[in-house]
Amino acid sequence: MAADAIDDMEDAAATAQGRATRKRELLDGPKEFDEVRFDRSKRNKPITE
Secondary structure (H helix, E strand, O other), rough: OOHHHHHHHOOOOOOOOHOOOOOHHHHHHOOOOOOOOOOOOOOOOOOOO
């Protein structure tokens, strides 16, 4: 659901890579919470759309 909402508000002038990066950052949340999140494993995958 959140990904669909982000897609609806995306910047058409941005590159596909830029949109994918912003979307990933929004879905992952603030970096300060990376250490306390126990419901997700660390992501080492490249960003793809």
